[in-house]
Amino acid sequence: MAGTRRFIKIFLASPGDLTEERKVAKVIVDDFNSQLADALGYQVELVGWENTLPGVGRPQAIINRDLDGCDLFIGMLWKRWGTPPGTEPYTSGFEEEFNRSMTRNAKEGRPEINLLLKDLDAALLADPGDHLKKVIAFKEQVFAEKKLLAGTFTDVRDFEGKFRKCIQGYVIALANKDKASESEKDQAPLAETQTTSATEPGPTTPLSVEGAIFLRNFLTTAEKATDEHPLTADDVARVRLLSIIAAVHGNDQESLGSHDANLLFKARTKFEFGRRELNGLLDDGLAHFKHENVPLWHWVAAVDGFKNNILPICSVVGTTDRRVGALKAMRLIAEPIVDEEHFGRNEIVPLWLAKAAETAVRVAALEYLSECGQPSDLPYINEEFARNETQTTSAAANAIIRITLRDDRRAALEALYTLQPSTVKQGLLDDLFSRDAEFDGEILLRGLSHRNVLVRTTVIKLLQKRRALVASVAEPLLNDSDAEVRYAALLALVASGRSYSVEQAKAVLVRNNPAPTGLALFAMSRTDTEGEAVLERYTEQFFDRLTVAQLEEERSAIFDQNAYFALIRRNFRLRGDDLRKAVANQFVDRFESLLEEMTKRYGTLTDLIEKTRSLGKHLRSRFTREGLDIICSRLDAADLSLVRAMLASGSVDYSAADLQYLAKFGQWCDIPLVIASLDRPEYGRKYTLLLSIASSTKHDDAARTLYALGKHRLNDLLATTMPGQLLARIIPLIPDKAFQALADAVIVQLMRSEIEDVRKLASLKYVRAFPRRRVKAFLDEYMAADQFYYNVIYWLDFGISVPRDRMLRAAGKALLDA
Known part of the structure; x- marks a missing residue:
C-alpha cells in the first residue's frame, strides 16, 4: 500500500551537459515507483537543481538543503566541471555537492555515494580545456583511491541500464538490510559458534597457480618500484x-x-x-x-x-x-x-x-x-x-x-x-x-x-517480367500503399489497352500526405517522393509512346521539356547536337525562345509572363539535368568534354548517370569531379526529409567510379584526400591480389585512419590477402608503434587465430556486407 511505503530521497548531481541523462533518470525513477514501489515498500524521490524550489539566499545553499536530506547521492560527469557556486574553495556546484556529501557520509554513514562517469572521446582528450582537465583529474583521483562505487557509461542507452541497476540495487540492499535488522530482534543468539567440520573440503583459491x-x-x-623503475x-x-x-x-x-x-x-x-x-x-x-x-x-x-x-x-x-x-x-x-x-x-x-x-x-x-x-x-x-x-x-x-x-x-x-x-x-x-x-x-x-512491401514489390516485378499480371489482378493494386507496386500495376493496365494521361497517372502514383498541424517546418517531408519518382518514369514512357506529330505539338511547352526530350530520344542521331548545345548553354537560349513564343501567345497577360520568367533559373537547372542524363545514357565518348564542363560548373544536381559515364570514359584527372559530386544535392531529392537521403547510393556509385578510374594507380587513389566513408567503400572493391601489391606505407595509413570503417575493412582485406606469418609480423609491428587502434588489433588477431577456411569465409562475407 502507498501509505506503508518508506520514502528514499536520491540526489542527482551533475553539471549542465548531461541534460538527456537527467531526463532519463527521472523516467526510470517514475517507472520504479509505478512498478516496484508497492512490492518493495519503498518510494523513490529524485531531487536535483531542477527540482529545488527558488528561495531566499545563495542558489547553491538552497540546493544544499535538499542535498543534506538525501539517502543516496549519484554524481554524474562528462566533459564539463560546472560553474562556481560563489563560495570558497569550491570551483563548481558539483564539487561542493560532492564534498559536502563525502563529509556527511564520514560523520553519519549516509548518503551512500555512487558516481556515473561518461566516457570521453579521444578527440576531447587530445586537447582538453580547463573544464575537462578538472573532470579528468577528479576521475583519476576517484579510480586511484577506489573508495567509492564508480562506473562509466558510453551513451544514454548505457546510462539507462546502469542507472536502473543502481537504483534497484540500492533499494533491494536497503530492503534486505531492514529485513535482517527486524529478524535479529526476534532471534536469540546462537548457543555456540559454528565451525567447519574437519572432514569437509577446505576452501579453494579463486586464482590459478x-x-x-x-x-x-x-x-x-x-x-622496489621507483619513478626511475616503475x-x-x-x-x-x-x-x-x-x-x-x-x-x-x-x-x-x-x-x-x-x-x-x-x-x-x-x-x-x-x-x-x-x-x-x-x-x-x-x-x-x-x-x-x-x-x-x-x-x-x-x-x-x-x-x-x-x-x-x-x-x-x-x-x-x-x-x-x-x-x-x-x-x-x-x-x-x-x-x-x-x-x-x-x-x-x-x-x-x-x-x-x-x-x-x-x-x-x-x-x-x-x-x-x-x-x-x-x-x-x-x-x-x-x-x-x-x-x-x-x-x-x-x-x-x-x-x-x-x-x-x-x-x-x-x-x-x-x-x-x-x-x-x-x-x-x-x-x-x-x-x-x-x-x-x-x-x-x-x-x-x-x-x-503479403503484408511486407518488399515481398509485394519483388513478386510483382517477377510477374511483370513474365507478362503474367493481368488487368483483373492489377486493378486492385492501384490502391497499394507502395508506389512501385502501383506503378507496376499501372503499366500492366496500359499494356492491356487502357490509357492513362500523365495527370491520371499522377492521381494513382502520387499520394498527397499533408503535414500534421503544427509541423509546417517539416511539411516538405510529407511529400510522396517515391510516388514522384515513379511518376517521372511513367511520364517518360508516356511521351515516348506519342507520335512525332503529337510531340511536335507539345514541344513548345515551357514548364517541362518532356516532348522535346522524347523527340531527342526518338532520333538522337538527328537531334542530338541540338540537345548538346542546349545543355552546354544551360538552356538559356531555348528558354528565352520558349518565353518569346509564350509572349506572342499571351502578350496581354504580363503577370503570367513575368512569373514564368522568375522561374527561369529553376526550370533551366532542371532541364539541364534531364538533358545531361540523356547524353550520359548514350555512352558516347565524344561527349566527355561536355560532361566534364557541366560537372565542373557546379550548375547541375547529382545524378548516378554522370558517374556511370565517367566510369566508362573518364580518366585520372576526373577523380576530383567524382569526389565533388558527393556535395551536390540529388536530383529530385532537394526537399525530402534527411532520413530519406540515408537510402542514397551516392557513396557506392562514387566508390565504383573512383575504382574504375584509379584501379591501375591504387597507391595514389588510396592516398587521395576524400571523405572517409567514400574511402571505406572503395576498399572492398579491391581484389586480394591487387591489395597485396599496395605499398606498405599506404596500408599502414589505412590502418591508422580516423574512420573506423576504413580501418576495419582494410584489416579484413589484409587478413584475406596475406599469409598468416605476414599478418602476425604486421600485427606485432603495428602494436609496437606509438599510435594504434584497437579494432585493427581485433581483426588482425581474427585473421591469425581463427581456422583459415572459416576466417576467409567470414572476412569475405563481412566485406561483402560492408
Missing part, C-alpha cells in the same frame, strides 16, 4: 584481471577495460596465464564483442575453443553481454554445435530460446540459427514465433524460412506466406527468388497480398 605466483612476484617488484602497464593490467577473477559479491567489476585487455594481448607471450585467466580474457572479449575493440580470438584458440564447444557453452551461461557475444561470434565464423554426451544441440538450443531467456539472447540465437540452424531446431523456433513478441517475431520467421530454404525452396516460400513477417530483409528475398523459374504464376500471385 600461475596467477598466484605472478601476484607474489608482483608484490616483490612493487616494493611498474609496467601490462603487469598492472594483469593485476586488474586477477582482481576480477577473484571478485566477491559487493565488489565485483564485470570486465576489464579495453585498454587493459589490449595490453594483456600485447603481452601474451610475456605471461604464462593460468586457465582461469584465459577464461577471464575470453569472457572479456565476448562481453565486448559488439564493439570490436577487445581481443577475443587468440583466447578462444588458447583454450582450444575451435575444437570443442567453448563458444556454445559460453552462450548459455554468464552475463547477457557474454552470451550475446558468444552467439554473435558463433554466427560470424559459422561455429557448429558439437554434440557431446549429455550436452549438445538438443540441450543448447532450448536454453537459448527459453521463455525466461533475455530478449537480446533470443534475438542473437535466432540470427545464428538463420545461418547455421537445422530442421531439428524448427520446433523451438516455431514456439518462439508463436509467442508473438515484437522484438523476436521477425527474427524467428527469418530463421524458419532460411532453414527451410536450404532443403526446399517452394516450402520456404510457403513459410514466407504463412508466417507473414512484418520485416523481411532484401537478402532473404534475393536468395529465395534467385531461381524464380521454380515458382509458377499461381504461387507468385499469392505474394501480392
